[in-house]
Amino acid sequence: MGHITANTSGGPVVTADKPSGPWRDAWRAFRKNKMAMLGLSMILLFVLIALLAPVLSPYDYKAQELSNRLQPPSAAHWFGTDDLGRDILSRVLHGARISLWVGTFSVVGSIILGTLLGILAGFFGRWLDMIISRLFDILLAFPSILLAIAIVAILGPSLQNALLAIAIVNIPTYGRLVRAKVLSLKNEEYITAARAIGMKNSGILLHHIMPNSLTPIIVQGTLGIATAIIEAAALGFLGLGAQPPAPEWGKMLSDSRQFIATAPWTVMFPGLSIMFTVLAFNLMGDGLRDALDPRMKS
Template identity: 85%
Template structure:
């Protein structure tokens, strides 16, 4: 927005611009000042680019087996070495980024959608709806998350898709309780009372007021949740309940190579380091978003 002022001495108009400000713009400015968080964002972008361009930058087909080259150490021909079937580890790690990011992003998206819906219903309407939904959350949280995921996959059958469903289900209470607490604090605010006073329907209040004002904690928790989902997917893959051969899932690669830790440590190091770096990147980004978007963290 520009403000027009008149310079009395020179008689010329002087235009000064007011900086456009907003909560999202301010949050981005605060986020950019956090160097560690920016490192996390750059790492995530790098992993996304690798996942998208994996067919172009992978030197070999991740399924191609060459038994004569099995368990070869890193070299110019195979930068990450080969596994027990002679498959190029670099190619499998690059393709594995696709699976880990896909499972992490879509499982968290499913958890957010269901958790947000149930949390809004429980927090806004209360009474018996809140009681039923809260008890369901308590039951799900009573089980260790990985054990519950194992049970769900055991019922549905081992596969990458079922692992995604299991990870999404076990994380629904996390987002549901977060949104419920936010809604309970929002529905007593004056602007909600004013919206009811002018005759706005509950659906309009939920969509236009409650949901937008609940996005900040959801975004922060969702970013951190992707890191947790990647670890859970790797754990299910390690147990043989996630991606099935020959899919190059990092957890499955660790499981297949655990017997070669001493004789061929590179078969474990590179998938393990990939998991560590990806989870670290999302944790750094999530911490940065929390600091940038939480008004209590601002001076």
């Protein structure tokens, strides 16, 4: 709705207000955060690289040329070659696909299961809350990477099992976050009013509880992707993640660790790729937290 101001000639001038809303206001606040926009730009760049990896790669990432093994960066091989003569640039580009895929889908799985369990525990309480909370406590009693290693060791080393293990170990993070949010929401006046007019629990959950629980999930999920990428790289480094010849960044680091002194480029470029990807998600996650959390606003 517009508001009226006076111009220099004395007549009224109607100026239109900018459309407003919680998500629109959050986007405006996010855009003002330069570091958050930098993180978003970096993420979009990595996504573009992952999508166009077959086009951008100068060589087949699996092609071996032993006569060119451990060649330093040059015009022919911008990132050099590894111990099997494979082009590191091509492998790094294709590795973006694996890292983003594992990071994104493991977090999506954690969010779905964690949100479901957190809502059940927080909304219905009693014995259900006790069982689910104790389950979260048991999972949190183990260091996440050790629990992920144990799960992959049981299921067998593979990229899919690494994704599943990362999703499982992060369920309590989202479950406890959602449970705490639901506990604070279910006693609000509008929830009481919804009950008073006869709205069923399913309607309250879908129309009131879940929409108002999205903010912390979005923020934690964005930060969680960065953590998941590191965990996937750690499992790959230990040989429990992607298997050869898949160009997973952590596996590339593991395969090249013996050449750190003689051929440092073999570990430098995969390591930098992990660092910049994690940094990008952390920057964007911090920006989302500042934009979506009312307590962070002046």
